[in-house]
Amino acid sequence: MSVSDGHGSPRITRRAALGRGVGGLAAAGSLPALLAACGGSSGSSSPAQSGGSLKGTLVLLSYPGWYGPKEFADFAKLHPGLHVKSEVSGTTGAAATLAQIENNEGAYDLSLGGVPTAAQLSQAGQLAPLDIAKIPNLKLVGETFRKALPWAIPTDFGKTGYAYRKDLVSERPTSWHDLFALAPKYSGKITMLKYDTDIQGSFLKALGYSVNTKVQSQLQAMQKQMLSFKPHLQAILETDYSKGLIEGTVSIAIDYDYDVAAAQAHNHNIVWVPPTEGMAAYVEGWYAFKSSKHLDAVWDLMNFHLEPKNYASFINYTGAAYVEPAAEKYILKRIIDDPALRYDKQNLARVEFEGYLGPEQAAYRAKLWEEFLDA
Amino acid sequence: MAVQLTSEPNAPAPPPDPGRRRFAVRVAGRQLLALPGVGWTVLFFLAPMALLLVYSFGSVNLLTLHVEFGWTLSNYTQIGQALYLQPIVRSLALSAAATLACLLIGFPVAYTIARASGRRQALLLLGVMIPFWTSFVVRTYGIYDVIADNGPIYSILHSLGIVHGYIHVLFTQYGVGIGVVYTYLPLMILPLFVSLERIDPSLLEAAGDLGATSARTLRRVILPLAVPGIIAGTILVAIPATGEYVIPQILGGDTTLLFGNVVSDQFEDIGNYPAGAAMAIALTAVLLIVLMFLRSRSYKAEAAVA
Numbered sequence: 001m002s003v004s005d006g007h008g009s010p011r012i013t014r015r016a017a018l019g020r021g022v023g024g025l026a027a028a029g030s031l032p033a034l035l036a037a038c039g040g041s042s043g044s045s046s047p048a049q050s051g052g053s054l055k056g057t058l059v060l061l062s063y064p065g066w067y068g069p070k071e072f073a074d075f076a077k078l079h080p081g082l083h084v085k086s087e088v089s090g091t092t093g094a095a096a097t098l099a100q101i102e103n104n105e106g107a108y109d110l111s112l113g114g115v116p117t118a119a120q121l122s123q124a125g126q127l128a129p130l131d132i133a134k135i136p137n138l139k140l141v142g143e144t145f146r147k148a149l150p151w152a153i154p155t156d157f158g159k160t161g162y163a164y165r166k167d168l169v170s171e172r173p174t175s176w177h178d179l180f181a182l183a184p185k186y187s188g189k190i191t192m193l194k195y196d197t198d199i200q201g202s203f204l205k206a207l208g209y210s211v212n213t214k215v216q217s218q219l220q221a222m223q224k225q226m227l228s229f230k231p232h233l234q235a236i237l238e239t240d241y242s243k244g245l246i247e248g249t250v251s252i253a254i255d256y257d258y259d260v261a262a263a264q265a266h267n268h269n270i271v272w273v274p275p276t277e278g279m280a281a282y283v284e285g286w287y288a289f290k291s292s293k294h295l296d297a298v299w300d301l302m303n304f305h306l307e308p309k310n311y312a313s314f315i316n317y318t319g320a321a322y323v324e325p326a327a328e329k330y331i332l333k334r335i336i337d338d339p340a341l342r343y344d345k346q347n348l349a350r351v352e353f354e355g356y357l358g359p360e361q362a363a364y365r366a367k368l369w370e371e372f373l374d375a
Numbered sequence: 376m377a378v379q380l381t382s383e384p385n386a387p388a389p390p391p392d393p394g395r396r397r398f399a400v401r402v403a404g405r406q407l408l409a410l411p412g413v414g415w416t417v418l419f420f421l422a423p424m425a426l427l428l429v430y431s432f433g434s435v436n437l438l439t440l441h442v443e444f445g446w447t448l449s450n451y452t453q454i455g456q457a458l459y460l461q462p463i464v465r466s467l468a469l470s471a472a473a474t475l476a477c478l479l480i481g482f483p484v485a486y487t488i489a490r491a492s493g494r495r496q497a498l499l500l501l502g503v504m505i506p507f508w509t510s511f512v513v514r515t516y517g518i519y520d521v522i523a524d525n526g527p528i529y530s531i532l533h534s535l536g537i538v539h540g541y542i543h544v545l546f547t548q549y550g551v552g553i554g555v556v557y558t559y560l561p562l563m564i565l566p567l568f569v570s571l572e573r574i575d576p577s578l579l580e581a582a583g584d585l586g587a588t589s590a591r592t593l594r595r596v597i598l599p600l601a602v603p604g605i606i607a608g609t610i611l612v613a614i615p616a617t618g619e620y621v622i623p624q625i626l627g628g629d630t631t632l633l634f635g636n637v638v639s640d641q642f643e644d645i646g647n648y649p650a651g652a653a654m655a656i657a658l659t660a661v662l663l664i665v666l667m668f669l670r671s672r673s674y675k676a677e678a679a680v681a
Binding site: 094098099102238247362367373374 | 440
């Protein structure tokens with residue numbers, strides 16, 4: 001078996017941004033590669049393995065460079081004749097990924113994605129319900145994540161908070177309201193990541209509302225708050241969220257947990273803030289397509305991925321926040337001890353996962369986002 | 376070959392003219408040579424444009440993202456909203472400013488190259504073209520580092536004492552402008568060079584002999600003869616600059632929404648292909664009108680030069 005990345009040169013994705021999170025200071029992917037080298041090898045004690053009986057090619061739609069070199073090679077040792085091909089989802093946008101799936105029906109066996117994509121595909125009748133009996137390792141995943149993403153095996157999650165440079169910011173902010181209060185003082189020295197649902201969700205949490213609210217007045221209040229914050233922004237960044245923070249050209253950045261954790265390795269003055277009002281979070285995982293002709297192999301691959309040693313290897317490679325506490329003994333101490341990444345009940349209590357709100361709400365929020373960008 | 380409209384049963388057919396046949400074969404051969412280019416254009420330009428046009432009259436199911444083809448004009452009418460008009464105006468303004476800047480910077484460069492000779496000219500031309508050897512995105516990231524707050528330009532100006540305070544260019548409209556001008560400048564210089572190189576030096580000598588100053592020679596002789604190059608350069612710079620969305624994303628920090636970004640968002644983030652298609656078609660139509668106007672001016676200028 002061999003692993004082949006898909007074709008073309010993808011645009012920058014949220015995941016790809018992880019590799020580039022340290023900006024131009026480190027070569028893309030070098031940190032994950034280093035972590036992978038330090039990480040334990042992925043074992044092959046999958047309880048659901050079916051020996052060499054599974055044949056064919058499994059096509060996984062995923063981010064580029066998201067899996068270590070051993071991820072599928074070890075799985076192949078269990079299943080000679082079974083080929084896992086990792087195709088690249090070519091763009092940042094969830095809609096574009098959906099369109100890619102829609103336009104290539106039957107081309108993929110499984111895909112990596114978050115709640116909105118999975119829910120939308122499920123409602124469109126494209127997903128195969130998980131065969132939980134064939135994925136016994138799923139029970140090792142935290143219940144919160146299983147509930148948030150019932151169509152898939154959760155693989156990782158991310159929170160949107162903010163980070164600041166303690167040598168450049170004299171105050172010690174702990175909440176979204178602290179950030180808003182500091183914005184005029186640090187005007188032009190603040191950046192924000194460009195991902196509509198995460199930013200809108202963060203501002204909703206800041207105002208005490210649900211990330212998934214459909215209440216018009218609450219959304220309007222959110223928009224008002226965002227618009228009043230915008231003049232203080234230096235940039236709304238598609239990638240390299242923490243580059244300015246590392247270099248000192250930015251004092252505060254609204255950012256993802258994993259990106260801040262990676263940035264802290266380059267500058268110890270960077271402080272992660274999980275705002276007290278709460279955080280919007282995404283959870284993502286692998287879901288299977290109904291059209292797959294290899295569903296047994298898909299369940300087996302999923303179970304293999306969640307095997308603690310294998311899962312730890314994946315987390316050590318990506319540096320993402322993990323969803324499987326059972327794998328902690330194999331996960332790098334640096335990740336477990338990181339306040340942004342560790343499986344922390346206090347942190348989890350502050351998190352609200354983004355759900356799928358339906359096409360009308362999604363369109364409405366997209367319009368609000370465009371108005372925000374246009375302002 | 377002569378066409379025989381009526382035939383007499385017993386009249387012998389005229390012998391074929393071998394010269395004409397060879398000519399016809401040569402013409403057909405030449406036309407065949409154009410086939411790959413034509414096929415490429417049809418397949419990868421005209422067909423996608425036709426597809427976009429069809430999409431632009433359709434509607435999308437935002438749950439399944441299935442496009443239902445129809446004849447609705449709603450995708451076009453929504454372009455009139457302020458939300459979309461502002462980015463259009465910004466894009467056109469950016470394009471116009473960048474084109475003007477390219478012309479002002481590019482003209483002296485092109486003139487210098489045109490007046491150089493031999494190896495020096497080849498080296499100068501190479502200098503203009505070298506940036507094209509690097510990927511567009513890499514070049515843009517190169518500019519990113521150059522204009523960064525703590526980048527080399529700031530460091531040099533600061534160390535020379537020219538700048539004392541803090542200058543901020545990256546993530547501003549100026550940053551975007553610098554990026555667009557840097558990227559498209561060679562596309563202005565090259566056609567200008569072609570036009571300027573064609574100018575017969577004896578015309579300039581004659582102007583001088585007749586007492587024209589350098590400024591008057593430039594205004595009355597060089598500029599009129601360079602009009603075809605100016606128009607070609609304007610087309611090459613203004614059209615891609617209007618739809619530009621990568622440079623604003625990288626150098627503008629997305630604080631300013633341009634029309635290219637709006638179109639891109641419709642396809643990538645919202646999944647509303649018909650709306651994105653309508654916007655792309657509308658922008659193409661505007662650019663086509665500008666292009667046709669400039670081409671007609673170009674033909675007139677070329678005729679005048681001839």
